[in-house]
Amino acid sequence: MIRRCIGRAALPVAVAVAVAATTPASPAQAQQHETRPYVVEGPGRASCADFVAWAPGGEERRLGAAWLTGYMTAHHRLMPGVFDLTAWQTPALLMGLMEQYCTSNPDAIVERGAQELVAYLTPRALTEEAELVAVRNGSAVVLVYRPVLTQVRDGLVGAGFAAASDEAGLIAALTAYQTAQGLEPTGLPDQATLARLLK
Structure with missing residues (x-):
């Protein structure tokens, strides 16, 4: 019924x-x-x-x-x-x-x-319209809002993994963070990483 x-x-x-x-x-x-x-x-x-x-x-x-x-x-x-x-x-x-x-x-x-x-x-929540940014590592790409990318960088710094301002520095910091957390080291702001980093 x-x-x-x-x-x-x-x-x-x-x-x-x-x-x-x-x-x-x-x-x-x-x-x-x-x-x-x-x-x-x-x-x-x-x-x-x-x-x-x-x-x-x-x-x-x-x-x-x-x-x-x-x-x-x-x-x-x-x-x-x-x-x-x-x-x-x-x-x-x-x-x-x-x-x-x-x-x-x-x-x-x-x-x-x-x-x-x-x-x-x-x-x-995002409170205003924001630009989507492509983060690439090899052939893999993740699209993320620019303000979220800022949160990712801040989260990495807070976790002791400061990222250089360029994409290569971000990928290196993400890879180091992911390895330390036991996550797949994609070097990208993927779902598993964001869920851990931005909780």
């Missing part, structure tokens, strides 16, 4: 801010909007227990990742002062974070986990 799940809990601050941008500003109206029932569509209405049971690489997991990507995009559009909540996180990483939440909260619905993910990502 297909159920339409209705969210009835107060929205987290990040979502409340997005909602406030599209609603009247009076406190009574804002409070009413934050707590009103709403319908959750698509894979977001599945239970977390079901989410955890979805087969890796299966159709349900693929549709769930597409739903989550759309959920984030909607927040990019609606949240004032946010350009990109997921400045470097891939859908696969986001799904991994959702799995952590759902494993701990099997009775919640997936959309609730997505709300928590938005709240977690908001302080780390």
Whole structure:
């Protein structure tokens, strides 16, 4: 049986801010909007227990990742002062974070986990449009926003792996950091490295 799940809990601050941008500003109206029932569509209405049971690489997991990507995009559009909540996180990483939440909260619905993910990502979001930069090591290339690349350099310095200002220096510092952390030494700001360095 297909159920339409209705969210009835107060929205987290990040979502409340997005909602406030599209609603009247009076406190009574804002409070009413934050707590009103709403319908959750698509894979977001599945239970977390079901989410955890979805087969890796299966159709349900693929549709769930597409739903989550759309959920984030909607927040990019609606949240004032946010350009990109997921400045470097891939859908696969986001799904991994959702799995952590759902494993701990099997009775919640997936959309609730997505709300928590938005709240977690908001302080780390890009607040304005940014240039994408290609970092190359041999034939491998990673695209990363320039502000994220600055965070990578700062993170490397904080970890004791200062990088020269050129690309070769960055690759050398990343390779040294990755080796010290037991990561694959790609010399690139890949997902595994960013997840460790920018946590």
